[in-house]
Amino acid sequence: xxxxxxxxxGWWNIKFRGCGYRLTSGREAILDILSKSEGHLxxxxxxxxxxxxxxxxxxxxxxxxxxxxxxxxLIFKFDFGDKRARYELAEGPKGAQHHHHLICTSCKRVxxxxxxxxxxxxxxxxxxxxxxxxxxxxxxxxxxxxxxxxKICAKR
Amino acid sequence: xxxxxxxxxGWWNIKFRGCGYRLTSGREAILDILSKSEGHLxxxxxxxxxxxxxxxxxxxxxxxxxxxxxxxxLIFKFDFGDKRARYELAEGPKGAQHHHHLICTSCKRVxxxxxxxxxxxxxxxxxxxxxxxxxxxxxxxxxxxxxxxxKICAKR
DNA sequence: ATCCTATATGAAAATGGTTTCCATTAGCAA
DNA sequence: TTGCTAATGGAAACCATTTTCATATAGGAT
Ligand SMILES: [Zn+2]
Ligand SMILES: [Zn+2]
Ligand SMILES: [Zn+2]
Ligand SMILES: [Zn+2]
Numbered sequence: 001x002x003x004x005x006x007x008x009x010g011w012w013n014i015k016f017r018g019c020g021y022r023l024t025s026g027r028e029a030i031l032d033i034l035s036k037s038e039g040h041l042x043x044x045x046x047x048x049x050x051x052x053x054x055x056x057x058x059x060x061x062x063x064x065x066x067x068x069x070x071x072x073x074l075i076f077k078f079d080f081g082d083k084r085a086r087y088e089l090a091e092g093p094k095g096a097q098h099h100h101h102l103i104c105t106s107c108k109r110v111x112x113x114x115x116x117x118x119x120x121x122x123x124x125x126x127x128x129x130x131x132x133x134x135x136x137x138x139x140x141x142x143x144x145x146x147x148x149x150x151k152i153c154a155k156r
Numbered sequence: 157x158x159x160x161x162x163x164x165x166g167w168w169n170i171k172f173r174g175c176g177y178r179l180t181s182g183r184e185a186i187l188d189i190l191s192k193s194e195g196h197l198x199x200x201x202x203x204x205x206x207x208x209x210x211x212x213x214x215x216x217x218x219x220x221x222x223x224x225x226x227x228x229x230l231i232f233k234f235d236f237g238d239k240r241a242r243y244e245l246a247e248g249p250k251g252a253q254h255h256h257h258l259i260c261t262s263c264k265r266v267x268x269x270x271x272x273x274x275x276x277x278x279x280x281x282x283x284x285x286x287x288x289x290x291x292x293x294x295x296x297x298x299x300x301x302x303x304x305x306x307k308i309c310a311k312r
Numbered sequence: 313a314t315c316c317t318a319t320a321t322g323a324a325a326a327t328g329g330t331t332t333c334c335a336t337t338a339g340c341a342a
Numbered sequence: 343t344t345g346c347t348a349a350t351g352g353a354a355a356c357c358a359t360t361t362t363c364a365t366a367t368a369g370g371a372t
Contacts, residue, residue, distance in 0.1 A: 022319060022368050043358080058322045063359065065320095079235045083330090084358060102293050111291055116283045123279050127272045131302065135267055137258050139304040146287065148295040178339050178348060199329080214351040219330065221349095239359090240329060 015072055026057045030065045031074070040078060040086035040110055082108045104150035111150070120144065171228055182213045186221045190231060196242035196266055238264045260306035267306070276300065
């Protein structure tokens with residue numbers, strides 16, 4: 001019985017090594033925080049959560065690691081208009097399910113929604129197919145966000 | 157016969173004044189550049205285009221004006237991942253038609269497409285309706301972008 | 313277990329798009 | 343024309359992110 005996140009057997013070990021990246025304790029710690037946290041974390045959020053237990057992981061490393069993880073497709077990077085990048089674990093083993101975002105332009109609150117996703121994704125796939133053909137563009141990812149006022153900001 | 161973009165009769169005069177903003181020559185010049193230019197301009201792009209004819213309009217004013225225009229809904233602000241905001245005239249009188257974007261993650265090229273827009277928008281409207289009800293969220297705008305590799309970057 | 317080398321790291325400094333400050337100018341209502 | 347207030351420009355401040363560079367470490371080879 002192999003423990004699922006054992007240092008040398010975790011499922012992301014393969015992904016890392018396969019792409020020529022080394023598996024370091026810092027990278028594991030960051031991935032761990034991301035998989036345990038709700039919401040959309042900024043680099044500094046992660047630094048804060050990590051610091052008590054790993055006081056020697058610097059902000060620089062967090063930025064670099066987030067970059068690697070995004071390249072590997074393990075996380076997504078978002079811009080919700082609050083002037084700092086936000087990160088979220090991608091779908092997949094242990095990852096969250098596919099969802100899109102509602103963003104309040106007033107208070108910057110972000111709501112994840114999974115309703116309607118199926119229809120949306122179905123249409124997106126068709127659109128993607130058409131766009132690929134017409135523009136010879138190899139689509140790898142999509143972004144859908146709705147902007148407006150949240151419940152609280154609306155009544156004011 | 158009233159000239160369409162005469163200083164005091166232009167169609168955006170009303171919009172400005174109605175919201176308590178003053179119509180200044182700088183604002184007109186910026187709006188003018190945006191309506192005459194193809195593509196997705198950054199604040200500095202606009203500054204460069206403006207400078208020869210209006211050497212006394214500063215970058216600061218451009219940023220402030222773009223903010224006002226976005227608030228008025230006259231322009232949209234985008235993040236295409238090249239670390240600077242990009243602006244584009246919204247639909248409407250003299251504005252471009254509604255479109256979405258294909259973004260090359262390698263060379264940052266951006267392709268506007270209008271194909272499939274009708275189906276997309278139709279679905280989006282339904283989704284919006286549902287989301288409004290479920291989350292009591294007042295949706296005012298949406299963003300759809302596809303990421304991938306453009307024709308040129310794909311063959312490498 | 314030990315070496316070796318390319319990769320990863322942290323601290324500090326640099327970067328650069330955007331915002332803020334403040335003294336001056338200019339819309340526009342009366 | 344006058345007066346009040348919003349708008350402006352230049353310089354300085356801001357601040358998330360990136361770069362630099364000397365040091366540490368992962369992990370394949372011995
Ligand atoms: Zn809100
Ligand atoms: Zn989310
Ligand atoms: Zn490209
Ligand atoms: Zn466009």
